[in-house]
Amino acid sequence: MVRELVLVCQGCGGKVWDDVGYLWVDTAQVAxxxxxxxxxxxxxxxxxxxxxxxxxxxxxxxWQAHHLACDPASDDGHYRLAARRLRTQADFLGWTAHLMGKNWLDCTDWNDLLQEACQGGKRIALVSS
Incomplete structure (x- = not known):
């Protein structure tokens, strides 16, 4: 599979590859x-x-991106998307379709993440081929 995207850890600034981290949002804060x-x-x-x-x-x-070891709230009950499930822009599109069914999505900055998935940003980097 071609990789187009990689999460960027907001704790250490390193890239978050596959099973070592995730994108997450605090569900209690969303409520x-x-x-x-x-x-x-x-x-x-x-x-x-x-x-x-x-x-x-x-x-x-x-929404925040972290390595498991860098997550300041790793024990809390957050909504998490594993980095391995967000490798491509198509992955992001699929998750967007899924999350649009959630009544809480508009309480989050998912729209900003979509922009980052297209252009790169502080939580998502574009991988050059």
Missing amino acids: RVGQAQREWDAEYGGGLVDIHDFLKYPEQVT
């Missing part, structure tokens, strides 16, 4: 953000919002 978004929508949604109220909208939860 808190989802609740905060619903509360914001109940208070401010449905009409025009001034900039001060708009800036109160909860920030999305950041």
